Amino acid sequence: MLATGTAVDGGFSNQVLDAQIGFAALMNALSRPGTLQSPGIHVVPPSPLSAMTAIVALTLCDADTVVWLDETVNTSAVRDWLAFHTGTAITAEKELAQFAILDAVRSVADLQGFAAGSQEYPDRSTSIILQVAGFSSAQKFQLSGPGIKEVVSFAPEGLPEGFPDFWAANRALFPRGVDLIFTSKDQLAALPRTTRIDEKLGGHDVRSR
Amino acid sequence: MTLQDTGLAAYNFAYLDEQTKRMIRRAILKAIAIPGYQVPFASREMPMPYGWGTGGVQVTASIIGPEDVLKVIDQGSDDTTNAVSIRKFFEKTAGVETTTRTGEATVIQTRHRIPEAPLKEGQVLVYQVPIPEPLRFLEPRETETRKMHALEEYGLMHVKLYEDIARNGHIATTYAYPVKVEGRYVMDPSPTPKFDNPKMDNCAALQLFGAGREKRIYAIPPYTSVVSLDFEDHPFEVNRFEQPCALCGAEGVYLDEMILDDKGGRMFCCSDTDFCEERRGEAESVSASNGEIV
Numbered sequence: 123m124l125a126t127g128t129a130v131d132g133g134f135s136n137q138v139l140d141a142q143i144g145f146a147a148l149m150n151a152l153s154r155p156g157t158l159q160s161p162g163i164h165v166v167p168p169s170p171l172s173a174m175t176a177i178v179a180l181t182l183c184d185a186d187t188v189v190w191l192d193e194t195v196n197t198s199a200v201r202d203w204l205a206f207h208t209g210t211a212i213t214a215e216k217e218l219a220q221f222a223i224l225d226a227v228r229s230v231a232d233l234q235g236f237a238a239g240s241q242e243y244p245d246r247s248t249s250i251i252l253q254v255a256g257f258s259s260a261q262k263f264q265l266s267g268p269g270i271k272e273v274v275s276f277a278p279e280g281l282p283e284g285f286p287d288f289w290a291a292n293r294a295l296f297p298r299g300v301d302l303i304f305t306s307k308d309q310l311a312a313l314p315r316t317t318r319i320d321e322k323l324g325g326h327d328v329r330s331r
Numbered sequence: 332m333t334l335q336d337t338g339l340a341a342y343n344f345a346y347l348d349e350q351t352k353r354m355i356r357r358a359i360l361k362a363i364a365i366p367g368y369q370v371p372f373a374s375r376e377m378p379m380p381y382g383w384g385t386g387g388v389q390v391t392a393s394i395i396g397p398e399d400v401l402k403v404i405d406q407g408s409d410d411t412t413n414a415v416s417i418r419k420f421f422e423k424t425a426g427v428e429t430t431t432r433t434g435e436a437t438v439i440q441t442r443h444r445i446p447e448a449p450l451k452e453g454q455v456l457v458y459q460v461p462i463p464e465p466l467r468f469l470e471p472r473e474t475e476t477r478k479m480h481a482l483e484e485y486g487l488m489h490v491k492l493y494e495d496i497a498r499n500g501h502i503a504t505t506y507a508y509p510v511k512v513e514g515r516y517v518m519d520p521s522p523t524p525k526f527d528n529p530k531m532d533n534c535a536a537l538q539l540f541g542a543g544r545e546k547r548i549y550a551i552p553p554y555t556s557v558v559s560l561d562f563e564d565h566p567f568e569v570n571r572f573e574q575p576c577a578l579c580g581a582e583g584v585y586l587d588e589m590i591l592d593d594k595g596g597r598m599f600c601c602s603d604t605d606f607c608e609e610r611r612g613e614a615e616s617v618s619a620s621n622g623e624i625v
C-alpha cells in the first residue's frame with residue numbers, strides 16, 4: 123500500500139464511468155452556459171488543485187494534450203499528479219496550451235495571451251480552467267446567447283476587475299477566442315466564446331423580462 | 332451494478348477505447364463552443380461500414396452513459412436494419428436501455444429525420460452525416476472551402492441556390508438544404524429533408540453531427556438560431572403534403588409514400604413511425620373509453 127497524498131492516489135475510481143460523468147457535466151456546462159453542474163465523483167488531487175479541476179483534467183487530458191499551469195498551481199506535486207493520471211505534457215508557453223489551469227486571478231492580464239485559434243481553425247484555442255471559491259458573488263452577470271433560452275444569472279466569485287470588458291473583447295474575436303470553465307470545490311460551469319454578458323445593475327435585471 | 336455483472340467485461344464500454352473517447356469529447360466541446368463550425372477529428376474504424384453512420388456512432392459512443400436511454404431512427408423509422416443494428420450495438424457494448432419513444436429517450440441517433448414530437452431540454456440528437464461540407468459540390472478543395480468559411484464567403488452558395496430558381500422557378504433542393512447557424516457559419520444539415528430545417532432553429536435539445544468518413548464533428552447548442560438560406564423574393568418554404576397521414580390523420584408532418592400492391596395502390600403515412608403509433612394508440616384508447624370499435 124502506498125501512503126495517501128502520493129502522485130498515484132486520488133484519481134478516478136472507475137476510469138470509464140467517472141470520465142463519462144465528468145464529460146456529461148462539461149457538455150452540459152458548455153451547451154447551457156452559466157448553469158452549475160455537480161458531477162458526483164470523488165477524486166483527491168494534491169492542493170491547490172481542486173477536486174473539480176482535477177475531474178476536468180482527468181476527463182479531457184492525456185498524452186495528446188498540452189497544459190499550462192499558473193504560478194499557484196504549478197507545484198511539483200500537481201505536475202507529478204497530472205503526469206501520472208493523465209500523461210499530459212506541461213508547457214510554460216500560454217499560446218501552446220490546449221488547457222490552462224488558473225487559481226484565483228489577480229488581473230485580466232492573467233487571462234490574456236492564450237491561444238485563440240486561427241480564422242481557419244478556431245478550434246485550436248485554449249480552454250481556460252479557472253478555480254473560483256464559488257458562484258455566489260454579489261456581482262451578477264446576465265448571460266445570453268446560444269444555449270440560453272432567455273437569460274441566465276451567473277455569479278462566479280473573485281473575478282478580476284475589467285472581466286466584462288475582457289470577455290466582450292474575447293467574444294468580438296468570434297469564431298476565434300478562448301472558452302472558460304469555472305471550477306469551485308464541488309461545481310463547475312462554463313462560458314463558451316459565444317456567450318454575451320451584461321452586468322446586473324443594482325440588483326435589478328437589465329432586461330424587462 | 333458493475334460492468335462484470337452485466338457481462339460486458341469483454342468490451343470497452345460503448346466499444347471505443349478511452350483515449351479515442353477523450354479525443355472525440357474534446358472535439359465535441361469545441362463544436363459546441365463554435366456553433367456550425369466543422370471540427371476535425373481522428374475518426375476510428377468501427378465494426379460497421381461507412382454509410383452505416385460511423386460518425387454518429389462514434390459521437391454517441393463518446394457521450395452515452397449507463398443511465399442513458401437510446402433511440403435510433405433511420406428515415407423516420409426505428410425498425411430498419413440500420414436502426415436495429417445500431418441499437419443492438421449499444422445494448423451489447425454499453426448495456427444501455429433503448430426505446431422507440433421520442434419522449435423517453437435521452438440520446439437519439441438519426442440518419443435523416445428529426446422526430447415530429449418537439450425535443451426537450453436535456454435530450455441530445457446525434458446526426459449521422461455522410462457529407463458535412465455544404466460547399467463541397469461547389470468547391471472540391473478542402474483548403475478552399477476552409478478559407479471560404481474563415482472569410483465568411485458564402486456567395487457561391489447563394490449563386491447555386493439562385494441558379495436553382497432560374498432553372499426551376501423555385502429552389503429545388505429538398506434535402507441537405509443549407510442553413511446559417513447563429514448568423515455565422517453555413518452548415519449542411521446533411522441528408523435531413525428541408526421539411527425538418529425549422530425544427531433545428533431554437534431547439535431545446537443539443538444537436539451533434541458526426542461524419543465518420545470525412546472526419547468532422549459539428550454542433551448546434553440548444554436555443555441557437557438556425558436559418559435556412561433564401562432570398563427576399565424567394566423565401567424558404569417547407570414541402571407541403573396534400574393529404575393527412577392515411578393511418579393517424581396527422582397534418583403538417585412529413586409523409587412517406589407506401590406502395591400497397593402491384594396495381595399502383597399506394598398511401599401516404601407518417602415517416603416518423605413512433606409519432607404515428609403514439610397518435611393511433613391515443614385514438615384507440617379514446618375510442619375504447621367511448622365504447623367504440625376502431
Ligand SMILES: [Zn+2]
Pocket residue numbers: 576577578579580581600601606607608610
Ligand atoms: Zn401517422
